[in-house]
Amino acid sequence: MAVRELVAAETLGPQRAREALGLEPVEFEVAVELGEVRTSPAAGGRRRVTQAEVDRLRAEEGFPQLLRERLRTAGSADGADLICITRDRFTKLAKGGLLQPVRWYVNRYRAVVWLYSVDEIRWFAASNPALLDGRLPVGLRQALDEGEDHRARGWRARRVEQLRRDAVDDWEEAAVWTALLGPENAAEAVPDIYERAYLRKLKPGLPPGITGPYASQELVDATVTADHPDEIAYARFALAHAMGRARARHPAPRPGHGLEPVPEGAPAPGAAQRERPRRRWLRLLCRS
Incomplete structure (x- = not known):
């Protein structure tokens, strides 16, 4: 059997994997983003799920109920009710970076609605009972009074960690950092137009997940950048390291090699399709 046929026989596409796990489409998306369902690279930049991964999850005790429970999300009102605090206090904890969103969408009032992992909300409450009652710490109150809001940063840090985890090489990792930085900062960090074109081809922007019909492109760009x-500063530092490794392995394609520079203002290829435990850098980034 050829290698390609062997790979195809041992992996499942997203829909078949989702059905095998008994998950709804949104649940499967959350599972992939949280790393509950591990995916593998496939042709065309797509991701597939190995049969072994499906078998591992199906063999877990309490499947599929416990898996679906780990994938539940809640907004600020339901999250507050879950741990018996007020919605205002829950929002303050989230703005302070102590609770990180896993998803977001834009409601009919053009406001961003943040969604949190129910599993993580419960873990936070069990680990930090002192933050659920009484006055908040002085440093947190001061930061909130100064307008600090870590929710978007927390979501971006989580999303970047997922994309870095799935990157197949150093160029793809570098593309994740340029997607986070956005065109202007990326242009300063990567002056070579052919390298930028290659990076934008690999990752035109951070996939937002769900946004809803009310999200403008300006609002999406502001949230994902x-x-x-x-x-x-951290993204540029990480990008420099990734680019150093990428260039050492092989240079970006040049004219005559199937890549022309994309004008900075032009839509990036694939832009129309944008849609567990925290690492140390993620915690530092969200609470600095």
Whole structure:
């Protein structure tokens, strides 16, 4: 049997994997984003799920109920009710970076609605009982009074971690960082237009997941692009390291090799399709 046929026989496409796991489409998307369902690279930049991964999850005790429970999400009101605090306190904890969103969408009032992992909300409440009652810590109150809001940064850090985890090589990892930085900061960090074109081809932007019919492109771009000085500085630092490794392995394609520079203002290829435990850098990024 050829290698390609062997790979195809041992992996499942997203829909077949989802059906085999008994998950709804949104549940499967959350499972992949949280790393509950591990995927493998396939032809054309797509991701597939190995049969072994499906078998592993199906063999877990309490399947599929416990798996679906780990994938539940809640907004601020339901999340607050879950741990018996007010919605205002829940929002303050989230703005302070102590609870990180897993998804978001835009409602009919053009406001971003953040969704949180129910499993993580419960873990936070069990681990930090002192933060559920009484006055919040002085540092947190001061940061909130100054307008700090870590929710978008927390979501971006989580999304970047997922994409870095799935990157197949250093160029793809570098593409994740340029997607986070956005065109202007990426142009400063990567002056070579052919390298930028290659990176934008690999990852035109951070996939937002669900946005809803009310999301404008401006709002999506503002939510998925780094905007805090510390976040931008870290992304540029990480990008420089990834680019160093990528260039050492092989240069970006040049004219005559199937790639022409894409104008910075032009829609990137695939832009229309945009849609567990935290790492150390993610915690530092969201709480700095």
